[in-house]
Amino acid sequence: MTFASRHIGPDAEAQTQMLKAIGYASLEALMDAAIPEVIRWHGELKLPGAASEEETIAELREIAGRNTVATSMIGLGYYGTFTPAVIRRNVLENPAWYTAYTPYQPEISQGRLEALLNFQTMVTDLTGLTTANASMLDEGTAVAEAMTLARRSSKSKSNVYVVDADTLPQTLAVLRTRAEPLGLELQLVDLDAGDTLPEEFFGLHLQYPGASGAVRDHAALVEAAHGKGALVTVAADLLALTLLRAPGEIGADIAAGTTQRFGVPLGFGGPHAGYLAVRAGLERSLPGRLVGVSKDADGAPAYRLALQTREQHIRRERATSNICTAQVLLAVMASMYAVYHGPAGLREIAKRVHDRALAVAGGLSAAGVEVAHDAFFDTVTAVVPGRAAGIVEAAAGDGINLRLVDADQVSVACDETTTTAHVEAVLSAFGAAPAAAAESGTRPLARTTDYLTHPVFSAHHSETAMLRYLRKLSDRDYALDRGMIPLGSCTMKLNATTEMEPVTWAEFANIHPYAPASQTTGYEALVAQLEGWLAEITGYDAVSVQPNAGSQGELAGLLAIRGYHRSRGETHRDVCLIPSSAHGTNAASAVMAGMRVVVVACDDNGNVDLSDLAAKIEKHADALAAIMVTYPSTHGVYEKGIADLCGAVHDAGGQVYVDGANLNALVGFAKPGKFGADVSHLNLHKTFCIPHGGGGPGVGPVAVRAHLAEFLPGDPLEPGDHHAVSAAAHGSAGILPISWAYLRMMGPDGLAAATGVAVLAANYVAARLRDHYPVLYAGNEGLVAHECILDLRPLTKATGVSVDDVAKRLIDYGFHAPTMSFPVAGTLMVEPTESEDLAELDRFCDAMIAIKGEIDRVAAGEWPKDDNPLHNAPHTASSVTADEWEHAYPRSLAGFPAGVDRTSKYWPPVRRIDGAYGDRNLVCSCPSPEAFED
Known part of the structure; x- marks a missing residue:
């Protein structure tokens, strides 16, 4: 089997069955009907043909082999460290x-x-x-x-x-x-x-x-x-x-x-x-x-x-942060x-690091080399007039990277991995020998207060205890390894093991971001290939992978637009048009880029209101900098008016930013850079398989047409007036092999097939559920793109059952809820992706239909509005095995609703969390774009 056939859940027989359910003879016919011809691209992606998993690993081994794993004592906020094996295997690789x-x-x-x-x-x-x-x-x-x-x-x-x-x-x-x-x-x-x-x-x-x-x-x-x-x-x-x-x-x-x-x-x-x-x-x-x-x-x-x-x-x-993510993993x-080492263990590691630095300083001082500072922790700066470059070169000959500060200074940074042999080699490069360690000058600033006193930091120091603690925590959670996560706008698709495997190889994991260029040729080749492939897929001319989240990609793209206008002497262009349906980060990013937000209305079908767009363009024509629009729309629809929108903004002198959050509905079938967009950010953690990691890491590359290429983010350590949006030139480079491997194994045909099946799956779900929950928006021939919005508002009005109730009841059925109340309050947005097979899609649809049946029983008065399986969901094992049961429905229905496998049931560890008790916010309730307008 090919990798694509393993990545794409529904096989040929299942796809035929799904197509029949929505009335199409083939995937091609479905995509012809769904995607407006005005943006449709009919070529073939110029990417390498699909490689097998074994071939891909071999190619990545060769690329990784071009990197040199040296001992980096460069510092500057980046240090060698030992990842405890129990954490590497049971968190990073789990x-x-x-x-x-x-x-x-x-x-x-x-x-x-x-x-x-x-x-x-x-x-x-x-x-x-x-x-x-x-x-x-x-x-x-x-x-x-x-x-x-x-x-x-x-x-x-x-x-x-x-x-x-x-x-x-x-x-x-x-x-x-x-x-x-x-x-x-x-x-x-x-x-x-x-x-x-x-x-x-x-x-x-x-x-x-x-x-x-x-x-x-x-x-x-x-x-x-x-x-x-x-x-x-x-x-x-x-x-x-x-x-x-x-x-x-x-x-x-x-x-x-x-x-x-x-x-x-x-x-x-x-x-x-x-x-x-x-x-x-x-x-x-x-x-x-x-x-x-x-x-x-x-x-x-x-x-x-x-x-x-x-x-x-x-x-x-008025927005000075667009942060909508973290680095959870x-x-x-x-x-x-910190839990594994505890306070004493961390102090011992720190003391060992400091002792190594003292040994470096002692040897230098004994040899007559001036040490710049009396007080230091891990980094010693040596003053060596005119000798700095030669010393750095000599250390490199022993496999050690030092920091060349300038012609007269060298810095040596010690870390957890530094050994006495490293210290001796460093001293040798200076022409010095080991000597008595210098006295620490940090004692007046020594810490006297305790830290990490919570019991968790003293309870798991053996590997047995740590292993069980990690297992206990992961058992409490629901992730893709348990079942479908049908989140609209979030594209929770398969993150294949083969894609993940290279991340922990030393040749990728143990490279300092400021290592000499001669040691990072493998990384540079991988980044260049990946950026080239992404440019081909999107129809743009240049890509930078520096932004380390979607929010940073947005900012980088808008800063490119700002730089372009300024280079043309049009500093007055500062208005950014944003549709009312947009994700809140769009408006926040615009404000951070020095722009004024003007909101454009959407019509009753969820599309950008082109008449309101024309009015706003006319009003702000001289000041128009850009429009930010998501495509397919935030409502999960291929809007027909996108080409007209791009043309109108360009005619007024503005630039078009297409948010790439929904690119999973376009790859192989449409290219934003070809249908009128000037810039997009791409979410590698959505379309290109970098896993979400519980809320991070993400990668948000920015892709631009040629006229914006010179305004892409630059290396933060290179001189010049280019902007840097993250601290490393290639951002989160360590996880780029994941997306490289995905593209290499899928090939052009596999990528197009994935897009087609993602759209097929969304329309199949919409077709199965439409008679039970209204599907809020649709495009050509009543089709959605890669996600659909189920409208629960009529049911809520009639029965009091809320979107929260349905989301929590889905936990009892063994599912993570779809996206709640975004982009429309009181709705669920479902994105099945191409990775879920037909059995899982049907399991979800069956659960949603069964829940509708439960809502009907509330509506009929069979169950009270304040005592029914939805109102009380989710049900824990403890609650359904309690000695007393006084609810209007049986325990069996609470814990084992229709279709749930009793032998592999997921039990939530807690019941519904009390929203009135503290400040909680369970959904990504970014403010409306109107909140950013002057």
Whole structure:
């Protein structure tokens, strides 16, 4: 069998049966009817023919072999680390963790929510602050979010943000990208040179330890900044904080950084979990996701996503964050690293790292080499006038990468993997020999407070205990390894094992993002091939994989448009048109790119209202920068008017941004770059099989036509005025082999077949359910695209049964719910994808039909509105085996509804979580685009 035949769930016989149910003779006939001819592309993708799984692994082995796995002592926020094997195998390589979705349905996400709460606890303990979110994309973007958080929260009227000159260079590049469109001014201060703070500024950023390795006492600066009404962010190394005084102890308002060195591989720059923590009083401005504790219907403790404060501050502050994701899989790994080692184990690792750095400094000092700073944690900067390049070259000859700071300075960064042999080789490169270690100069800043005191950090230190803890948590969750996750707009499709396998190979996992180019030729080749294939698939001319989430891809695409207009002297073009149905991140991204949002209405069929579009274009013609539109539409329809929309915007001098969230309905049949779009971001975690990982990692490449290519994101370490949207040149490069392998194994025919079957499956589901639940929108010949919206509002009005009730009852039937109340409140949006076979599609449809039967019994008065299987769902094993049962329906119906296999039943660990008890928000309730308009 080919890989495509294993990836695509319905076989030929099943496809024939499904086509018959919706009245089409072939997939080609269905796609001809569904896709408007005005955008239809009839060519064949110029991609390599499909390779077998074995051939693909062999090719990837050859590509990986071109990378050199050296000992990287470069530092700059990226460090060698040992991933405990029990965590690597049972989290990173375990589909129970990597195929899960964002925990918007908390009753079936208790395992990963607990792991994320551990992560938050780890961060708050180490930073000495009160609240942390459930991870950020990387350190650079976390610090950028801290800057805009400070701007929202500071009472200062200034737009000046002061930045420590010893900040990581890639972080500084991301800060510059974020600051300029928002009208914020960065001002560098060199603390070593005695620079003083300006008279007015709203925030101060400090690096701790600095990029040079220097550990400084920042207490006086923090106090001075507070005296000016400014907020202070400390970008802190969490491992260093096991030995050094916490930022919260000197009054820092915000801490930001990365958890990469807590067992997460380098991966040529990502994916890694950044962190962001705040002092008391700033919780409501914290972007991203936050896990909190609530209780279920029986009063038992239960975890859930707390009210997403991101939404609040977007509404209130006109959007300075578009974050709609996290790095859950990597945050879980980092949290489990802390659980496995515990506070004493982390301190021992940190002490060993520091001792290695002391040994380097001692040997250099004994040889007469000047060490730049007395106080350091893991990084020693040596002053070697005119000799720096030769020393770096000499170390490279021994397989060790050092950091060439400039012609006169070399930095040596130690980490968990550094050995005494490495120290000796480094000293040899300097012409020095091992000597007595230098005295540590960090003692005045030594940590005296406890951390990781929660019992979870002392209970699982043996591998047996850790293995069982991970198994216990994963058993509480529902992921693709259990069954279908039919989420509209989210494309939860198969993440094949062969695609995943190369991620943990040392040649991909253990490469520093700033390693010499001669050591990364394999990665560069893989990235170039993948970018080329994505350009061919989408019809664009150039692609950058740097954006490490869809939100970052949106921002990068809009910044390209901004750069293009500015290059033409049209700085006045700042209006971005956005349909009222758009995902909330679209509008937030536009504001972050310095644009004004103007909302375009949708008609009764969910399509962009072309008459309203014309009116808005006419009103804003001189200022029009862009339109952002999702295609197929957010409502799951191939809109006929897309070509007219593109033409009208171009005629007015604007650019067309097509959100690539729904690209799974286009591959092989239509190319956005050919039907009028200028730029798109693509979700590799949707269409191209990078798994969702419980809410991250994602990858959101940006693809553009030729005239925008020069405005794509640039390498953050390269000089120039190009913008960088993430801290590494290729973003989350470590997981790009997944999408490369998917494309290589599917080939052009397989990709087109996948699109056709995805559209077939959605229309099959719509056809089976249409008589039970109205299908809200449709396009040509009553067909939907790759997803359909089921309208529950009439049922809710008649019976009181809500969309929440149906979602929770689906858990009893063994399903994750479809997307709730997006893009239309009171509806369910279903996307089956091409990966689910006919038996699973029918199981879902049968469950939805059975639930409709249950709703009918409520409507008939057979069950009370406040005591029926839907109102009380989901049912736990504990609830249905209780000694007393006083409900109006039998236990058997509660726990084993029609079609459920009693031998493999999934039991949720908690009952419905009490929404009134705490701030909870179970769905991605991004604000409407109208919330962003002036």
